[in-house]
Amino acid sequence: MQSIIPPGLSAGEDVTEIAKGGVQEWTPIEQVKLYTNAFILQDNKILLGYKKRGFGKDLYNGFGGKVDPGETSVEAAVRELQEEAGITAPLRHSGVLFFTVSDVAHAFYIDVYYANEYSGTIEETEEMRPQWFSVEQNATGTQHNSNKTDSEFAPIPYEQMWADDPFWLPLLIQGRPFIGRADFGADGRMQKWWFAEIPVSSDV
Numbered sequence: 001m002q003s004i005i006p007p008g009l010s011a012g013e014d015v016t017e018i019a020k021g022g023v024q025e026w027t028p029i030e031q032v033k034l035y036t037n038a039f040i041l042q043d044n045k046i047l048l049g050y051k052k053r054g055f056g057k058d059l060y061n062g063f064g065g066k067v068d069p070g071e072t073s074v075e076a077a078v079r080e081l082q083e084e085a086g087i088t089a090p091l092r093h094s095g096v097l098f099f100t101v102s103d104v105a106h107a108f109y110i111d112v113y114y115a116n117e118y119s120g121t122i123e124e125t126e127e128m129r130p131q132w133f134s135v136e137q138n139a140t141g142t143q144h145n146s147n148k149t150d151s152e153f154a155p156i157p158y159e160q161m162w163a164d165d166p167f168w169l170p171l172l173i174q175g176r177p178f179i180g181r182a183d184f185g186a187d188g189r190m191q192k193w194w195f196a197e198i199p200v201s202s203d204v
């Protein structure tokens with residue numbers, strides 16, 4: 001039987017497909033680079049960063065980047081969170097994402113992490129501008145002052161995020177592990193995608 005897991009990812013067959021689309025074959029993988037992406041979830045809010053430069057500029061995302069030689073993935077995730085948001089957190093693994101982008105030579109293998117607490121003071125850095133958003137679906141707020149109540153924070157700005165994020169970020173927020181792959185065209189749109197929930201005990 002042919003596996004439903006896209007090339008680049010590995011998992012048992014006991015996955016629950018969340019979404020898939022696109023018609024063409026998966027883009028062949030030539031080179032893979034390891035990345036991290038980390039989110040703080042606290043009091044019905046999620047901390048995102050507005051990317052000020054480089055890849056993904058002008059989009060909101062978690063905090064992360066490349067895993068350096070000699071580093072473990074979680075060490076890299078902790079370092080990137082400190083470098084980009086000024087804080088330290090006990091990060092826990094939540095999922096794996098795999099992306100190709102048509103004008104980028106390597107594929108992105110991304111370990112995604114979250115934490116419900118952090119230490120230090122959240123600060124804007126030269127790469128990221130951190131901002132809290134409400135995870136409540138009916139959030140309407142537009143103010144981001146930390147003295148406001150949760151419902152007064154703006155909802156997650158999916159329209160200013162990578163197109164893959166609406167498929168897996170809700171799972172991360174709900175504590176449901178996931179895997180997924182998307183192949184992006186030069187226009188920033190997903191050409192082919194597949195996302196799934198995996199059992200909590202899975203070691204991806």
Ligand SMILES: COc1nc(N)nc2c1ncn2[C@H]1C[C@H](O)[C@@H](COP(=O)(O)OP(=O)(O)OP(=O)(O)O)O1
Pocket residue numbers: 035036037038054055056061062063064065066099100101108110162164165184
């Ligand atoms: C293509 O789809 C993507 N979707 C999402 N949600 N996140 C993505 C996608 N592609 C990459 N990412 C994530 C992975 C990392 O967390 C960042 C990119 O990291 P960056 O290029 O900034 O890596 P650094 O090591 O910090 O780079 P510098 O050398 O510029 O510091 O986006």
